[in-house]
Amino acid sequence: MIVSPTDIPSQEKRLLVEQKRLSRIPMTTLFEENPDRMEKMHIQASGLDLDYAKNRIDPPAMAALLQTARASGLEARRDALFRGEPINTTEQRQVLHPLLRGALPEQHAHRAQVDETLARIQQFVGDVRGGQLTGVTGKPFRTVINIGIGGSHLGPAMACRALTPFAKRNLDVRFVSNVDASDLSEKLRDAAPETTLFIVASKTFTTQETLANARTARNWMIERTGRLDAVERHFAAISTATDRIAEFGIQPAFTFPMWDWVGGRYSVWSAIGLPLALSIGYDQFVEFHRGAAEMDQHFQQSPLEGNMPVVMALLSFWYQQFWGANTHALLPYDHYLGDFPSYVQQLDMESNGKSVSLQGERLSHPTSPIIWGAEGTNGQHSFHQLLHQGNLLVPADFILPLHSHNPISNHQDLLVANCLGQSRALMVGKSLEQALTELTEAGMDADAAAALAPHKAMPGNRPSNTLTMDALTPATLGALIALYEHKVFAVSVLRNINAFDQWGVELGKQICNSLLPHLTDDADCQAFDGSTNRLLNRYRTVKAERASQHTVASHQKNN
Numbered sequence: 352m353i354v355s356p357t358d359i360p361s362q363e364k365r366l367l368v369e370q371k372r373l374s375r376i377p378m379t380t381l382f383e384e385n386p387d388r389m390e391k392m393h394i395q396a397s398g399l400d401l402d403y404a405k406n407r408i409d410p411p412a413m414a415a416l417l418q419t420a421r422a423s424g425l426e427a428r429r430d431a432l433f434r435g436e437p438i439n440t441t442e443q444r445q446v447l448h449p450l451l452r453g454a455l456p457e458q459h460a461h462r463a464q465v466d467e468t469l470a471r472i473q474q475f476v477g478d479v480r481g482g483q484l485t486g487v488t489g490k491p492f493r494t495v496i497n498i499g500i501g502g503s504h505l506g507p508a509m510a511c512r513a514l515t516p517f518a519k520r521n522l523d524v525r526f527v528s529n530v531d532a533s534d535l536s537e538k539l540r541d542a543a544p545e546t547t548l549f550i551v552a553s554k555t556f557t558t559q560e561t562l563a564n565a566r567t568a569r570n571w572m573i574e575r576t577g578r579l580d581a582v583e584r585h586f587a588a589i590s591t592a593t594d595r596i597a598e599f600g601i602q603p604a605f606t607f608p609m610w611d612w613v614g615g616r617y618s619v620w621s622a623i624g625l626p627l628a629l630s631i632g633y634d635q636f637v638e639f640h641r642g643a644a645e646m647d648q649h650f651q652q653s654p655l656e657g658n659m660p661v662v663m664a665l666l667s668f669w670y671q672q673f674w675g676a677n678t679h680a681l682l683p684y685d686h687y688l689g690d691f692p693s694y695v696q697q698l699d700m701e702s703n704g705k706s707v708s709l710q711g712e713r714l715s716h717p718t719s720p721i722i723w724g725a726e727g728t729n730g731q732h733s734f735h736q737l738l739h740q741g742n743l744l745v746p747a748d749f750i751l752p753l754h755s756h757n758p759i760s761n762h763q764d765l766l767v768a769n770c771l772g773q774s775r776a777l778m779v780g781k782s783l784e785q786a787l788t789e790l791t792e793a794g795m796d797a798d799a800a801a802a803l804a805p806h807k808a809m810p811g812n813r814p815s816n817t818l819t820m821d822a823l824t825p826a827t828l829g830a831l832i833a834l835y836e837h838k839v840f841a842v843s844v845l846r847n848i849n850a851f852d853q854w855g856v857e858l859g860k861q862i863c864n865s866l867l868p869h870l871t872d873d874a875d876c877q878a879f880d881g882s883t884n885r886l887l888n889r890y891r892t893v894k895a896e897r898a899s900q901h902t903v904a905s906h907q908k909n910n
């Protein structure tokens with residue numbers, strides 16, 4: 352059965368009418384006709400300011416979207432999330448990441464274990480940073496290498512980079528995620544074993560990439576220090592499977608629990624955030640939580656029309672469902688936020704990249720845009736051309752901390768002017784007449800100007816949100832992450848899908864495991880489709896050739 356996007360066809364009809372009406376009204380006209388547009392179309396919460404006036408939306412269309420949100424049961428689903436109901440229905444799990452930042456009541460059943468884990472993190476972080484915990488030779492740790500992938504990597508890596516100005520600079524926190532040995536090799540290249548601490552982060556402790564990297568790191572540590580007990584002193588781990596951590600050889604005091612009620616991509620607030628806490632210190636880690644908790648409160652308590660995550664979700668739904676925008680750009684104008692687009696990519700696409708409803712019915716429409724982006728101003732000299740003149744509608748979020756942690760010369764003025772210049776250029780565009788006038792006024796003859804003007808015209812009317820904050824701090828970063836978490840959840844409710852499972856990644860893992868034995872087999876592989884067989888056999892041939900060249904070379908060297 353094909354389910355309609357909102358499940359409520361009358362809502363959809365009303366929204367279609369609104370879209371048709373607004374498609375004929377330039378955004379600049381919306382500003383001209385409503386001088387107080389700006390006053391109405393911004394929301395402030397938890398240190399963030401969302402300006403959503405540069406969107407193809409006006410009060411009647413927003414009213415229709417809000418009605419759709421109410422009809423989808425958004426308020427009830429939001430309350431169910433905060434009540435700790437098992438809203439991850441395909442896995443029968445609660446979704447309690449807000450609990451990790453204090454958004455659930457004191458008397459909550461899981462509260463004690465969260466508090467106990469936080470206390471242990473505090474102690475561990477203090478001891479590593481203070482030099483009370485040392486490696487086997489008694490030297491303090493100087494390098495921390497986090498081994499994890501997906502949610503056990505992207506959150507802490509993004510946040511560590513974002514909060515570099517708050518970092519303990521003599522503790523170098525690095526991240527290894529890819530099973531490609533080049534990742535680990537490069538991170539180990541200049542690491543000193545006696546001052547290196549590994550963190551193995553894996554919710555399941557079964558993830559192929561993480562375990563392969565962890566085993567190689569363990570061998571490296573034992574070989575380089577010449578001591579078997581180095582594993583106990585130089586490895587910490589986080590997982591729901593504490594028994595598997597013990598089997599790996601990591602001591603209980605360096606083992607931190609996680610719980611099945613925290614999704615991987617929502618886990619930076621848990622002990623998965625340990626590398627961040629080590630980098631910025633426990634007090635700032637608490638600040639990070641505080642900012643997120645304030646956003647939780649805002650999401651939970653604000654009426655839908657003034658609710659930042661809800662408004663962002665409605666706009667995302669609006670553009671994908673009614674304007675055909677299947678991609679969404681994240682454009683942080685802050686070097687430290689350079690990894691934020693990749694982080695939100697997993698958060699959004701792994702959560703909402705689905706094709707069946709909560710009831711298991713096949714959906715006829717896309718449920719999540721492709722999330723992508725890069726830091727400004729770099730993107731301006733790369734893909735912004737397509738944003739301005741391409742025939743694709745790409746809604747964008749500009750993210751701009753106003754104060755720079757490096758206030759040198761006029762760099763920040765330049766950065767801010769570029770950011771605001773881009774969102775305005777996307778909105779106002781340049782008409783053919785304007786382009787023509789500019790060219791003729793610059794002295795070009797009429798024929799040449801007429802030929803060039805179409806290339807210089809820009810359609811404009813390209814929507815964007817601008818999120819500003821006074822400065823990027825642990826608290827505002829926490830709020831920013833929580834904002835996108837709740838936006839993603841709100842979209843999932845509008846789409847009637849489960850944002851908290853990710854069955855789609857399983858098939859690839861299964862097939863990978865079935866391919867693996869054939870890579871070391873002597874016989875030609877015929878087990879799969881022709882393309883896969885050919886590629887697999889090509890790999891085997893190259894591998895065998897390289898191995899024989901290596902044998903010949905070492906034979907010649909020895910003689």
Ligand code: F6P
Pocket residue numbers: 500501502503552553554555556557558561615616701853856
């Ligand atoms: O393969 C996807 C995934 O399951 C993500 O959801 C998760 O964040 C990642 O793998 C890593 O899983 P784990 O933390 O169990 O190693």
